[in-house]
Amino acid sequence: MRHAVAVFLCRGLLARNFVVGAVMMIAALGQAEGQTLEAIRSAHQMSCGTIASTDDWNGIDIHGNLSAFEADVCRAVATAILGNDASLTVQTFPAEPEALNAVKRGAVQLVVGVSPAASTAEHFGIAFGPAVFYDPQRVMVSKQSGIRDLAGLRDKLICALDSSPTERVLRDEMTARGIPYALVAHSEQGEMDAALAVRKCAGTGTMSRLAQSRANFRGRDDFVFLPERFGLNPVVPAYRYGDQKFGLLVEWTISALIEAEALGITRANVETARQRQDVRAEQLLGHDFATAQALGLAPDWAARVIATTGNYGEIFQRCMGPYHLDRELNDLWTHGGLMYPQPMRWWSCLLSVRRQVPCVRAVRKWLGGARSKGCPVRHSRAGPWRWDRGGCNGTRLTGQDCFVDCRDGKLHHVIRRSQTIIKCKAIDGDNGEQN
Numbered sequence: 189m190r191h192a193v194a195v196f197l198c199r200g201l202l203a204r205n206f207v208v209g210a211v212m213m214i215a216a217l218g219q220a221e222g223q224t225l226e227a228i229r230s231a232h233q234m235s236c237g238t239i240a241s242t243d244d245w246n247g248i249d250i251h252g253n254l255s256a257f258e259a260d261v262c263r264a265v266a267t268a269i270l271g272n273d274a275s276l277t278v279q280t281f282p283a284e285p286e287a288l289n290a291v292k293r294g295a296v297q298l299v300v301g302v303s304p305a306a307s308t309a310e311h312f313g314i315a316f317g318p319a320v321f322y323d324p325q326r327v328m329v330s331k332q333s334g335i336r337d338l339a340g341l342r343d344k345l346i347c348a349l350d351s352s353p354t355e356r357v358l359r360d361e362m363t364a365r366g367i368p369y370a371l372v373a374h375s376e377q378g379e380m381d382a383a384l385a386v387r388k389c390a391g392t393g394t395m396s397r398l399a400q401s402r403a404n405f406r407g408r409d410d411f412v413f414l415p416e417r418f419g420l421n422p423v424v425p426a427y428r429y430g431d432q433k434f435g436l437l438v439e440w441t442i443s444a445l446i447e448a449e450a451l452g453i454t455r456a457n458v459e460t461a462r463q464r465q466d467v468r469a470e471q472l473l474g475h476d477f478a479t480a481q482a483l484g485l486a487p488d489w490a491a492r493v494i495a496t497t498g499n500y501g502e503i504f505q506r507c508m509g510p511y512h513l514d515r516e517l518n519d520l521w522t523h524g525g526l527m528y529p530q531p532m533r534w535w536s537c538l539l540s541v542r543r544q545v546p547c548v549r550a551v552r553k554w555l556g557g558a559r560s561k562g563c564p565v566r567h568s569r570a571g572p573w574r575w576d577r578g579g580c581n582g583t584r585l586t587g588q589d590c591f592v593d594c595r596d597g598k599l600h601h602v603i604r605r606s607q608t609i610i611k612c613k614a615i616d617g618d619n620g621e622q623n
Contacts, residue, residue: 223428223431224297224427224428224431224433224434225269225431225433225434225437225484227297228266228269228270228297229269229270232270232275233270233275233276233277234262234265234266234269234270234274234275234276234277234297234298235276235277235279235295235296235297235298236259236262236265236266236276236277236278236279236296236297236298236299236300237278237279237280237281237287237290237291237296237298237299237300237301238254238255238258238259238262238278238279238280238281238287238299238300238301239251239254239255239258239280239281239282239283239284239287239299239301239302240253240255240280240281240282250303250323250352250353250354250393250394250397250421251301251303251323251394251396251397251421251423252323252394252396252397252398252399252400252401252511253396253400254301254321254396254423254507255280255301256506256507257320257321257503257504257507257508258300258301258320258423259278259300260497260503260506260507261300261320261425261442261503262276262278262298262300263276263496263497264441264442264445264493264496264497264503265298265425265437265438265441267492267493267496267497268437268441268444268483268485268489268490268492268493269437269485271486271492272492272495272496274496279295279296281299284301284302284303284308287299287301287302287426288302288308288312288314288426289312291312291314291426291427291428292312292313292314292428294428297427297428297434298425298426298427298434298438299425299426299427300320300423300424300425300426301423302316302423302424302425302426303421303422303423303424304316304422304424304426309429312426313428313429314426314427314428314429315426315427315428315429315430315431315435316424316425316426317424317425317426317427317435317438317439317442318424318425318439318442318443319420319422319423319424319526320423320424320425320442321396321422321423321518322420322421322422322423322517322518322526323394323395323396323420323421323422323423324394324395324417324418324419324420324421324517325354325357325358325392325393325394325395325417325418325419325421326392326393326394326395326398326413326414326416326417326418327341327346327358327390327391327392327413327414327416328384328390328391328392328393328398328402328411328412328413328414329341329390329411329412329414330387330410330411331410331411331412332387332410333387333390335390335414336414337414337415337416338361338362338365338367338414338416339365339367341362341367341369341390342367342368342369343368343369343370344369344370344389344390345369345370345372345388345389345390346358346369346370346371346372346389346390346391346392347372347374347380347383347384347388347389347390347391347392348371348372348373348374348380348391348392348393349373349374349375349377349380349393350373350374350375351373354392354393354394355371355373355392357418357419358371358392358418359371361416361418372388372389377397377401380401381401381404381405384401384405384411385405385406394421395413395513396511396513398413399511399512399513400511402511402512403510403511403512408512417517420517420526425438425442433483433484436482436483437483437484437485439530440479440483440530440532441490441493442500443529443530443532444472444490444493444494444529444532445493445494445497445499445500445503446499446500446520446527446528446529447468447472447490447529447532448472448490448494448499448500449499449500449501449502449520450520450522450529451466451468451469451472453469453472453473453494453499454494454498454499454502455494455495455496455497455498455499455502458473458491458494458495459491459495461473462474462488462491468532471532472490472491472532473488473490473491474487474488474490474491475487479532500527501515501520504518
């Protein structure tokens with residue numbers, strides 16, 4: 189009987205706590221939604237955090253110093269929000285907990301360089317953006333050792349930081365592969381680096397941390413990574429949980445950097461690239477009103493970002509150059525890597541001739557409805573819903589938040605307040621006249 193009462197009381201307490209927690213979370217979500225963007229725009233300044241790992245092992249951070257790379261991601265997001273004259277404050281933290289606490293208390297709006305984990309998100313009240321860098325665990329050896337793969341480490345010395353995540357992963361991998369080895373455990377990163385530098389042992393750790401150590405070695409070209417990788421260890425941005433608008437903006441800014449590289453659009457050629465006629469370039473560089481409006485940004489926001497920071501590949505080369513890191517997993521998906529962009533699509537009519545007439549009908553229907561709903565449209569001499577061979581040439585039918593852009597005898601855009609876009613390409617005058 190006592191047991192039953194205790195169970196009943198416990199369940200009641202848990203249910204009450206769950207309801208209270210849910211109510212508090214919903215209230216927090218309502219308060220957080222949109223607050224970050226409003227704060228940045230009102231101050232015309234964004235505060236961002238990066239993480240510069242210390243030379244000594246702190247028991248938490250596994251990555252090397254990626255702060256320069258992370259700062260460029262911060263700069264890209266700030267430019268997307270505030271434009272070319274964006275004011276950005278970058279604060280460098282010695283470890284992830286300090287950086288995430290700063291996000292939690294509102295000292296910074298974004299931090300780049302975090303290892304995502306559910307427990308981290310719950311503890312600090314944060315959400316994660318997409319990976320900006322994959323940092324797999326590797327094993328580094330001297331070329332002089334003659335070791336070419338993991339099997340070559342049989343009965344060899346391997347240095348690792350004592351009781352670190354990388355040491356435990358190494359043990360599991362070598363056990364699973366049936367490769368015996370001798371572990372040399374170090375309590376400090378500097379101590380381990382000294383052993384690696386004199387080729388006393390092979391070393392394991394994340395790729396970025398090993399590359400950071402290698403950059404300081406005499407004869408660093410003698411040290412190479414074995415081909416095996418253990419895990420992905422993504423590096424991601426983090427922001428306050430519940431602010432979906434800001435989260436979307438962070439995600440699509442990173443996506444735009446990757447898409448720009450895939451299209452060959454760089455900081456040097458972004459202005460001339462605006463004249464390109466291919467659909468993906470148009471969507472990225474200012475014709476994609478749907479994405480821009482959904483994010484609350486200017487149509488050419490991505491072009492401004494690329495002009496400021498360059499594309500993803502340029503950022504990688506500029507910031508990872510001192511570490512002599514190959515792209516590998518951080519290459520584009522088309523080159524065997526894991527970096528891929530989100531598609532920037534507009535709602536479109538298909539471009540085949542068979543589908544052109546329905547597209548024009550949709551435009552006509554919208555224009556008629558727009559006029560009846562008070563969205564003013566200035567008529568061309570051919571009328572707002574009829575394009576004959578001479579009527580859609582250099583004509584721009586405009587209204588408040590809606591317009592039709594006619595160039596070279598082709599209907600290009602129709603925008604309306606609801607953020608829906610009808611995109612018609614290669615619709616000539618003859619098709620436009622059909623009913």
